Amino acid sequence: MNDPHWNQALSALPASCDVLVVGAGPAGSACAQQLARAGLKVVMIDGQAFPREKICGDGLVPDTHAALARLGLLDQVLARAHGVTHAHCVAPSRQAVDVPGTLAVLPRKELDALLCASAVEAGVLMAAPVRYESPKRDERGRRVVGAVLSQDGATHTLAARWVVLATGATPAALQASQMCTRRTPSGVALRAHVRHPELAKTVTGLHFVWHPRLKGGYGWIFPGPDGVFNIGVGGLSGRDDAHAHKPANLRQMFEAFTQIDDTAGQLWREGEHLGGLKGAPLRCDLQGARRSDAGMLVVGDAVGATYAFTGEGIGKAMETGIAAAEAIVAGGDDSAVRARYEAALQAMQPRFDMYLKAASFNRHPWLLNLMVWRARRSARIISRLADILAERRMPGTLLSWRGLKALLRA
Secondary structure (H helix, E strand, O other), X not given: OOOOOOOEOHHHOOOEEEEEEEOOOHHHHHHHHHHHHOOOOEEEEOOOOXXXXXXXXXXXXXXXXXXXXXXXXXXXXXXHOEEEEEEEEEOOOOOEEEEEEEEEEOOHHHHHHHHHHHHHHOOOEEEOOOEEEEEEEXXXXXXXXXXXXXXXXXXXXXXXXXXXXXXXXXXHHHXXXXXXXXXXXXXXXXXXXXXXXXXXXXXXXXXXXXXXXXXXXXXXXXXXXXHEEEEEEEEEOOOOXXXXXXXXXXXXXXXXXXXXXXXHHHHHHHOEEOOOXXXXXXXXXXXXXXXXXXXXEEOHHHHOOOOOOOOOOHHHHHHHHHHHHHHHHOOOOHHHHHHHHHHHHHHHHHHXXXXXXXXXXXXXXXXXXXXXXXXXXXXXXXXXXXXXXXXXXXXXXXXXXXHHHHHHHO
């Protein structure tokens, strides 16, 4: 399907707009939809025609549900998604615990298409595949006033009051815009889709596995609609400096996952493979990019809206996109809009910092053994883990050295 309403040609773009959103993933589409609903003239572009594949775990955790609800899309998404009621967490000791939660799984190809379509329905002009070449600045070079775009050798300069970069984890657009402060990713992930209707009858939760052979990350199996699973591994550095991430050999890590976990092995051996293994970088911790410039805001994975411990970023990406839209809609001069947006990100920062500290669990398997061992013996700890999953509680209250000491005393 190549919906012309989603994939307008470069020649269809106007000379100017209120806001240009670069990138039509969750952050960009959420931002564009909110701006258009507020009455602004919005153009959104993406480097790929929609619908398109996106490398992701496909899990929709509670913060994603909350963001979708703010956009008025939760019921529509859940009608397509496969709902699950818990996260099944397997420690290196092979002991496991189920953490209850409001969860679902939907392939990103479907989720992103739905979000993009909602933005178009709100009045956004979406053009793709269109390449973002560079920002256009005013005569003094001090303010972004639009962008240079291209398609099939043709170029178009689009004037805009604001440009929102929602270009994901690859740094090219950030570099072109002089917004990149770290080229290297915070982590990497590898996933595949595999259909196994029989296994779908027994795997009823989000399946997470930690193991010494997966050190620095974890493996996952998420049951999606129609008996199709998302299976993958991720390596996350748990640090935010430019030299922290040493790319793992994810294919070896994935092979180890299918060897150490019976469910992963059965799925990979017996299931119908729907395409091959595909990898993607991750940018975490709200680090690695400047958050704003005169006339420009950066959102989603581009600004590092992914948690270091879990690799989850869909909900936080949408939150940053909504925050950017609200900052622009509220009006004022550049400094007012930028201050409003950066304050919204700063309010999120403590949670990212706590998840960064919690990422030490990925590097020290014995910590997970202790956590799961205690959780299996305490309904109170299970409840606290459920609160962390639902973001009703900061992770640092439990996933920290102080929390570990409390576990040993409990």
